[in-house]
Amino acid sequence: MKVVVAEPTGLCFGVKRAIRTMEEALEEKGRVFCIGSPIHNPQEVQRLVDKGLVVVEDDDRIPPDEPVFVRAHGISPDVHQRLQDKGARIIDGTCPFVRKAQEMAGRLSREGYYLVVLGDENHPEIKGILGYVEGPYLVVSGKKDLRAIDKIDKIGIISQTTQQESTLKELVSEAVGSAREIKVSNTICRATVERQEAVRRLAYKVDGIVIIGGHNSANTGKLFRIAQESGTPALWVEQADQLDGRWLSGKGTIGIAAGASTPDWLIKQLQQAML
Ligand code: SF4
Missing domain, CATH: 3.40.1010.20 (4-hydroxy-3-methylbut-2-enyl diphosphate reductase, catalytic domain)
Known part of the structure; x- marks a missing residue:
């Protein structure tokens, strides 16, 4: 079976930058709070939680004087001020x-x-x-x-x-x-549009297309709908172990595309599972 990966696909500049910033902070501080999920990908969030990330619903739940990561979506000046008032050490991952x-x-x-x-x-x-x-x-x-x-x-x-x-x-x-x-x-930002155009181009060249990304990720859902609309059989998985062998069978060329919050390691695992 031949596997073709869409180009561009996967992590956008802003999310890549946010994850790098978060990992540096985790290495330095050991424990870092974040208001809301820092990235719409459960597997990547779990990897970061294992390194010390603590996800909370809102800023009330953050104890004083703790490091707090601002995700790529950014926060309002009010929330920023409240965090400063409680002595938070703010690590800003807001996308430019x-x-x-x-x-x-x-x-x-x-x-x-x-x-x-x-x-x-x-x-x-x-x-x-x-x-x-x-x-x-x-x-x-x-x-x-x-x-x-x-x-x-x-x-x-x-x-x-x-x-x-x-x-x-x-x-x-x-x-x-x-x-x-x-x-x-x-x-x-062109990142989302470029990933959608890449799926449109790829869908017409393959016998089936696998979209990989969090089921909570709106941009991944959009890629899946574009793939479905092309008429090419499409499958949406969060990780390689959700691949369905029956779905793959009989297909000569499979395309892979990933949402802007899907890390490279999940895409690589998926590629390997198809070898
Ligand atoms: S604006 Fe959003 S989609 Fe665009 S690079 Fe930044 S985080 Fe990614």
Whole structure:
């Protein structure tokens, strides 16, 4: 059986950087707290827990004077302040692309723009970004949500880093009819889009495609749906031992693609299991 791995695939720059920072902190401090799961991959989180990572639901649960890791999604200035107040030693793993979205949210709102944020209001990245807004705002999932606002003088638009560019373009065109002035900062990160395009390309060249990544990972789910939509048989596993031999049988070439939070070691294990 021939195995072809999508390119690019797996860990994005921001998650890779966050894991490296976290591992250095664990080596130095032995125990590091993190608010929420630092990465949407249960196997990688378990590996880090074994090294001393402690995942908590919210900052109330962190004892004073402890090292605290800020994950790639970032946190709001309020949470940052509360951590500082309790003497936390903050290790910042915020992705620079998320940092840019946070900065633009603050800048546009200070410049008097009504801020429209394309994204999922329940996502931690959006919660963090909203903490930087200093004026009125609206979180939208698409152009239809813009109808909730009356005509406005100035609209500023930014996006959650993982949104689709086509949705942002539609939103911007819709906003043209709602404001005298529009300022857009395209804060979408290409990593997610590139991984989706790689699955689309690969799916047409193989007899089956295996998507590897956490079942709690939204971007991995998206890759799986793209693979399914191509019509090529698709399987979603978290790790190699979930491979189904019957599914593999009779397929000459298998493609592998991984979500932006799937570490290389899980991809390698999967490749080896298919040899
Ligand atoms: S998907 Fe993009 S914005 Fe999000 S962590 Fe990765 S590199 Fe950063």
